[in-house]
Amino acid sequence: MSEASPEAYLPADRDRVRTRLIEWYTDDHREYPWRETTDPYPILVSEVMSQQTQLDRVVDAWADFLDRWPTIADLAAADRADVVGFWTDHSLGYNNRAKYLHEAAREVLEDHDGTFPRDPDGLQELMGVGPYTANAVASFAFDNGDAVVDTNVKRVLYRAFDVPDDDEAFELVAQLLMPDGDSRVWNNAIMELGGVACEKTPACDSAGCPWREWCHAYETGDFTAPDVPTQPDFEGSRRQMRGRVVRTLNEHGELALDKLGPRVRVDYAPDGDYGREWLRDLLGDLADDGMVDLRERDGTTVATLRE
Known part of the structure; x- marks a missing residue:
């Protein structure tokens, strides 16, 4: 990691930065059905499905999956071959994810009396649930997660605050920036920022990015990022x-x-x-x-x- 402290990358008016993002997200964001629930089961299904599939394509598959297996108990009782067949039919990526999801459902029933663990460490003990997915479920279901750091969030932090391309730096800065006790709305908001305004080709103005006032990339015109090695068209825009x-x-x-x-x-x-x-x-x-x-x-x- 860079020798600079995490605080060095963030603006002095950090509370204003946070408020701007939360207001931007609250005022208008993409509507996905799993954002309307705090039930960990449908949230886990959405997170596993979206690992290899665009969110807009996940919506129908997610709804079909929950129609067929509406509760964690229904999924645990299902034939694994049926779950894998569903995954294949809906082109949801590696079939192992279907197997792991099915096994995780059984573990929730058999090892946790049908109740999901509420924190990232506990959730990560479930089959196939890695650090990112565990943290996402803890955040969105229980408002009990750490700062989520995915590719979109890294891109936002790299561009907005000139955070170096270093996993530890991203983790520390993201955690420092997240308001205490607000992981549900915050993680949704910063991922939405990366998915709507700060995509590989940025839409700073048209998406009304709330961080333009502080953004290093917006000021300099350099919108490269760890997953954007070449500069998007910017000159004269x-x-x-x-x-x-x-x-x-x-x-x-x-x-x-x-x-x-x-x-x-x-x-x-x-x-x-x-x-x-x-x-x-x-x-x-x-x-x-x-x-x-x-x-x-x-x-x-x-x-x-x-x-």
């Missing part, structure tokens, strides 16, 4: 221009349009294609996202970062 506005206002404070414009685009011309009208539109987006304040002063529009 609206996302790049927004990043320049935020960086410029952070450096210079309040600026009138014609003082700000040339610092954002070298070809800025007040009445040109990239002039006041274009800049007002860009600033309007940032104002709508809660990042910039616009005021009229002596007949001139001035912009400043929102505190």
Whole structure:
């Protein structure tokens, strides 16, 4: 791991960073049925299914699976060949995962009297349940997990806070960033951020990423990541221009349009294609996202970062 402490990678206003992400997630997120329950059994099924399958494709298979085996007892009593056959028919990846899920159901019934362990260590003792899945189930079912660190979360931390590509660093920073006692909403939120706004090709502005104000990648325009070795198209994009506005206002404070414009685009011309009208539109987006304040002063529009 890097010699820097985990705290060194995070902004000083950490509480504001947390609040922004949770509000963003709470206001609007993808609807998946397993997010509407705290029952560990359907949550475990969703986690195992999604290991090799995109979430949107998991929805129908997950519903069919629970229609056929609606409780952990039903799954434990099932013929293993039927469970494996279901897995194959729904193209859910390695059949071993079906075998392990079936065996885990039996272990819950026989070794735990039908009650799931509530913490990651206990869940990890179930057949085929690794550290990530155990932590996810503990978080989403019992609000009792650690910070989840998957590929999406690593990408977010690498880009947003310049965390080095080091598993230990990711784990420590993720845990430090997660609010105490909030693993359910937090882990859902940060994984949603990686799956919606901070994908391999980022959608910072269109997805309204709540961390643009602090994001190292958004400021520098470098959106490479551990799973994104080459730079996505960025030069000249609206996302790049927004990043320049935020960086410029952070450096210079309040600026009138014609003082700000040339610092954002070298070809800025007040009445040109990239002039006041274009800049007002860009600033309007940032104002709508809660990042910039616009005021009229002596007949001139001035912009400043929102505190």
